Amino acid sequence: MGKFIYQELSDRFEEMIVQGTLKTGDRLPSVRSLSKEEEISISSVYQAYIDLESKGLIEARPKSGYYVKFSPRQMHRITSVNPSKPDRAQKATSLAEEVYTNLKKENLVMLSVNKPDAAVLPVAKLKNSLLQVIRKDPEELLDYNSIYGNESLRRQIARISFSAGITVKSEEIITTSGCLEAIHFALLTVTQPGDKIALESPTYFGLFKAIETAGRIPVEIHSDPLTGIELEALEEAIEEGVKACIVISSFSNPLGASLPDDKRKALVELVTRKNIYLVEDDIYGELYFGNARQKACKAYDTKGHVILCSSFSKSVAPGYRVGWVIPGRYYGEVLNLKMSHSVSTSSLTEIAMAHFLENGRYDLHMRNLRKVLHLQSLQYLQAIHRHFPEDIKVSQPHGGFVVWVELPKGRNTEELYRKALERGISIAPGQLFSQKADLNNYFRLSFGKPFTNEIDMALKVLGELMAE
Amino acid sequence: MGKFIYQELSDRFEEMIVQGTLKTGDRLPSVRSLSKEEEISISSVYQAYIDLESKGLIEARPKSGYYVKFSPRQMHRITSVNPSKPDRAQKATSLAEEVYTNLKKENLVMLSVNKPDAAVLPVAKLKNSLLQVIRKDPEELLDYNSIYGNESLRRQIARISFSAGITVKSEEIITTSGCLEAIHFALLTVTQPGDKIALESPTYFGLFKAIETAGRIPVEIHSDPLTGIELEALEEAIEEGVKACIVISSFSNPLGASLPDDKRKALVELVTRKNIYLVEDDIYGELYFGNARQKACKAYDTKGHVILCSSFSKSVAPGYRVGWVIPGRYYGEVLNLKMSHSVSTSSLTEIAMAHFLENGRYDLHMRNLRKVLHLQSLQYLQAIHRHFPEDIKVSQPHGGFVVWVELPKGRNTEELYRKALERGISIAPGQLFSQKADLNNYFRLSFGKPFTNEIDMALKVLGELMAE
Known part of the structure; x- marks a missing residue:
């Protein structure tokens, strides 16, 4: 399927923002000049800017034009871990059981569950x-x-x-x-x-x-x-x-x-x-x-x-x-x-x-779901950018529901998991995902739930806990 | 739970009929005399007779009273087979596959499927x-x-x-x-x-x-x-x-x-x-x-x-x-x-x-389902009695959906299965149910479907095929 012209344009800008070519505060070309330059209609440029705005990537400033609102930090490539350590199967299993059991607690902000929230389902x-x-x-x-x-x-x-x-x-x-x-x-x-x-x-x-x-x-x-x-x-x-x-x-x-x-x-x-x-x-x-x-x-x-x-x-x-x-x-x-x-x-x-x-x-639902999840991923990433310490690396999802978060070597996300739980937040500690690799300094966040103030606060709390 | 008086009475008569103590054509005591004799109300006796009539065991003849309509033949105890023969696992498996595949044929009278018909489900x-x-x-x-x-x-x-x-x-x-x-x-x-x-x-x-x-x-x-x-x-x-x-x-x-x-x-x-x-x-x-x-x-x-x-x-x-x-x-x-x-x-x-x-x-559904299945079992058994050759033995179900049918030694129900299928009737040949015992002269009938003329005809055809 061919892309609409506005989509192509929007995608190009998004890439520049995500790659860091355009940085927070940078001004985007005016609608009129871009229209001339690219030889496309003014309405296509508008649509592209509206699309970028809806994703939280740019903002319109009155009488001034469009500016980059968010650029993810220059992403350090997240580190991979070789699965060569002694077997920790028992550990992973008992931790998985603990996480499952704790999911029954009431009023948890569920950032650990890898599923779409009912709000985004048909x-x-x-x-x-x-x-x-x-x-x-x-x-x-x-x-x-x-x-x-x-x-x-x-x-x-x-x-x-x-x-x-x-x-x-x-x-x-x-x-x-x-x-x-x-x-x-x-x-x-x-x-x-x-x-x-x-x-x-x-x-x-x-x-x-x-x-x-x-x-x-x-x-x-x-x-x-x-x-x-x-x-x-x-x-x-x-x-x-x-x-x-x-x-x-x-x-x-x-x-x-x-x-x-x-x-x-x-x-x-x-x-x-x-x-x-x-x-x-x-x-x-x-x-x-x-x-x-x-x-x-x-x-x-x-x-x-x-x-x-x-x-x-x-x-x-x-x-x-x-x-x-x-x-x-x-x-x-x-x-x-x-x-x-x-x-x-x-x-x-x-x-x-x-x-x-x-x-x-x-088909209609899936078109919508993809857009919604994309938007949520950007909203979560922006909040992570605001709240998480500078030395935290996060993955850049191109689909699905999850962000993989890396803390500096030596940090312990099992501890983070327990502290977060005390504050009513559920995350998935890295150790769950391997029996051989040392993933003590990783955890998984799900962005399956619509982004709300509550989620924003939860990510803020996580950021504070990591800064401790 | 205690039984109603009419149920106790009905059960006693049913047993006498099934045991052969009362035979087809025997006259039952008049309602009035039985009421006196048993010291129970006339309406209880009526209810008992209506119950027996609904099961097809007795019939009312105008101005004459109630008569036994059906007594199952003096049941020869069905024979059991010792599972000691050489392994026929392969045979049973391929036959099961054949039976499953043939179930897809249209317009079959399904006497092979061990399940309740939608007509008896809630x-x-x-x-x-x-x-x-x-x-x-x-x-x-x-x-x-x-x-x-x-x-x-x-x-x-x-x-x-x-x-x-x-x-x-x-x-x-x-x-x-x-x-x-x-x-x-x-x-x-x-x-x-x-x-x-x-x-x-x-x-x-x-x-x-x-x-x-x-x-x-x-x-x-x-x-x-x-x-x-x-x-x-x-x-x-x-x-x-x-x-x-x-x-x-x-x-x-x-x-x-x-x-x-x-x-x-x-x-x-x-x-x-x-x-x-x-x-x-x-x-x-x-x-x-x-x-x-x-x-x-x-x-x-x-x-x-x-x-x-x-x-x-x-x-x-x-x-x-x-x-x-x-x-x-x-x-x-x-x-x-x-x-x-x-x-x-x-x-x-x-x-x-x-x-x-x-x-x-x-609970309501189950009370009704039990009655309906009981009634169906009796209707099927009566039809079997009418249509199957004298030397065929059948089990006397006290629950569930199935009757186990035994032909004289040497007969082949796999052949019967194929002949019945040609006539649009599906039965379950005995060989399906063992990998070791020789069950060539057995088959299983299900009475999960309500008894109709079509079923009656199908049982008649089965009887004719067995008589050949």
Whole structure:
């Protein structure tokens, strides 16, 4: 899809601001002069400036023009940590349990939960879809779902997969109870108990649990904060016996890294050449702030070495547990696992979700959600800029919900976590995300909740605690 | 709960008819004389006769009185088969796949599916509950469910567990995606890969799959058609290394057997003494035709050796996938598995189900469902009596949905299955239910669908095919 002229202009200015080429207080060219210079209409320039203003990047000063309001500090590239330290699995597990348990406390400002807030979800429209399907055929909602998953829903998933570069028929898709179940089935299919599974370091702590409860062994691979898993390190691990690799290909958790296109291609070539399997977790793929979706790794898969897993939990309804898997040549095995595990998925949630997707509501919602999350990310980053000490580094998210924060070496975010909790604020300490790397001086913040005074105050408190 | 006087009377007559003490054509005492004789009111006798008439057991002849309309043939006790033959696992699996695939054919008379028909489910009332919860708090429905499962629902499950003799708090219950997921978690918790798991023979084919995909080994134990698993055979198997035992304690599938109370107690004592675990599948426990629910095995468990698994799939809404597990001392392990497997279950279906249970709708529905299924069982049995050849034996269900049918030795129900399919009728051939026992001359019929002319015709066709 082509960009509007104003968008192109807005993007160029945003980049200059984010890169630090334009700094806080710098004056932007006048609307008239820019219009002449770029040979575009005055209204396009206005639209671009309004767009930048809505993102909090510039401000209009009466009778004076537009000025840069925010430039993130010259970003020191966030540091990555090699996963080579002694095993701290026990530590990570007990900390995860503590964090989970504490989530039950009331009146917490939740900066730790990696999910979209209800305020940014299509509550009213999904309610509408629900009401319509309930009225249409209440019997169907009660009956066992098809083993494969609801047919209309699978057709819709096939449709939206196209934008990720994946051409797939509904018969090649199996629905699951969320993305994690899809990953679970993929793992059980392509590996044996005792097998080693490579995954990014740091990564979502649920993946460690999934691997371990399946009797497999997680192997952490050094990952770049911007471009994700390091292929050389992965190749070495494969040579040392790794049998499969799980990668969150876009806007990874907690780094926010995305594999560049050529790295995706190289990764698929690597697993194909080594005759192992890539389990691609694409759950954040649709949540890009840029202009287009990146192709999934699965799009580069010609020999059937990639199993794609995803869900609507991060974009439409976490509580619906509607996920899916595109298992390729392992279709029969995954179907067999699903049947033997829980017979089938829920009819009600899948029928409602199919209706939501069929009526163009999903596409409209996603366009809006991307804008809203982009705006929230900028609002949070600006507040972080205001409140956090100078020596704190933060990631620059291009999609998803999370910011990865780095404190100077030697600082302890587990302590910060406990102190913040006392002040009614929940963050996710870095140690959760690795069993091998020392992430004591990192933590993860989520910007899934709309930015409010309360959030601003919470970030201020965090800043004060870090300054102590 | 005490029975009404008319019920006691009706039950006594039903027993005499079923036992063959009263035979087809026998005249029942006049209402007036019976009222005198039993010292009960005339209206109670009338109610009893109306009850028997509604079950198709007696009929009123004008100006003459009530006559026995149906007496099941003097039931030859259905024969059990020892699971000692060479392994036919491959055969059972491929046959199961064939049966599943064929279910997709249109216009089949489904006598093979072990589920209640939508016609006997609370479609309108559940729709009502859904609409109410959607209007009340549409945001909650979208959000991640609690890891433990919806709190209101767990309180309701605790409440209904009481009638099974189980005193349990909501905090001791974890919800699952159906009963099979609960069993899966239980198995993974109490056993290791490679462990042997005892189960009834014959039993639900999904259990074999669940055991095998978990890397455990199924061991079939000879089971009595009426009283379920043989404890002596089980004890031997435990001595030979079995580490856990799965039992469908009430109205088992496909036998329809229920463990008598003393056998339940003895079974729990056995597993406790041997220090192994019982996974109790109680999914049909509430579907009794008699006057009260039997206590679950879990009710006799004082040392924490029984994990109870159940769901609402066979009583309220198969497609909702709302199940639960009471894991006792393994609470933490099961919770961990649930989290690492699919994070949590669906909020929407659990909140709707909780609402349905909170408002007394469930209890009312279950009272009605039991009556309806009882009536259907009698209608099916009468049709079987009319249409099946004399040498066919059938089980006498006291709950649930299924009749187990035995043909003379040497007959082949796989062939019958294929011939029936050609005539548009689906049955479940016996071979599905065992990997070791020769069940070629058995098949399973479900009476989950209301009895209609179409069903009557289908049973007639089956009878003709068997007579060939």
